[in-house]
Amino acid sequence: MVEKTCKCLCGAVSFVAEIETTDFGVCHCKMCQRWSSGPSLTADAEINNLTGENDITFYQSSEWAQRAFCSKCGSNLWYEIIAEGPNFGAKYMSAGVIDDLGGMKLATEIFIEEKPDAYCFSGDLLQMTGEEVFAAHSSTENGN
Numbered sequence: 001m002v003e004k005t006c007k008c009l010c011g012a013v014s015f016v017a018e019i020e021t022t023d024f025g026v027c028h029c030k031m032c033q034r035w036s037s038g039p040s041l042t043a044d045a046e047i048n049n050l051t052g053e054n055d056i057t058f059y060q061s062s063e064w065a066q067r068a069f070c071s072k073c074g075s076n077l078w079y080e081i082i083a084e085g086p087n088f089g090a091k092y093m094s095a096g097v098i099d100d101l102g103g104m105k106l107a108t109e110i111f112i113e114e115k116p117d118a119y120c121f122s123g124d125l126l127q128m129t130g131e132e133v134f135a136a137h138s139s140t141e142n143g144n
């Protein structure tokens with residue numbers, strides 16, 4: 001577990017992310033592409049010491065998840081599971097709001113079948129299709 005300070009572009013929202021592992025992932029689904037203007041890089045995290053709560057807007061992007069962003073500057077903050085079940089409340093922090101990614105490494109790519117040919121990540125990454133992700137979590141808890 002690592003603790004990382006985080007803030008949005010304008011600084012209205014800041015918090016400390018308690019990150020489960022030093023590995024983080026990238027989602028290539030089309031919804032993340034629209035949201036992030038490209039692939040969405042995220043780390044599983046708990047949020048502590050949140051300031052600027054009133055400046056956060058939530059957009060419910062599917063029946064099972066919502067996406068948080070800063071109302072002032074538009075920075076993407078996190079993707080959060082809102083469906084009932086064991087993963088309720090799980091948050092996937094946008095890597096870009098983490099002040100320092102030092103010590104962390106990109107490990108997984110999901111929804112690989114939706115990745116455009118125009119770019120790719122280098123390195124030995126675990127790649128999963130959307131179908132594999134849904135099967136691994138046995139419900140609709142990730143992606144989209």
Ligand SMILES: [Zn+2]
Pocket residue numbers: 008009010011012013070071072073074075
């Ligand atoms: Zn902001």
Ligand SMILES: [Zn+2]
Pocket residue numbers: 027028029030031032033040111143144
């Ligand atoms: Zn996605």
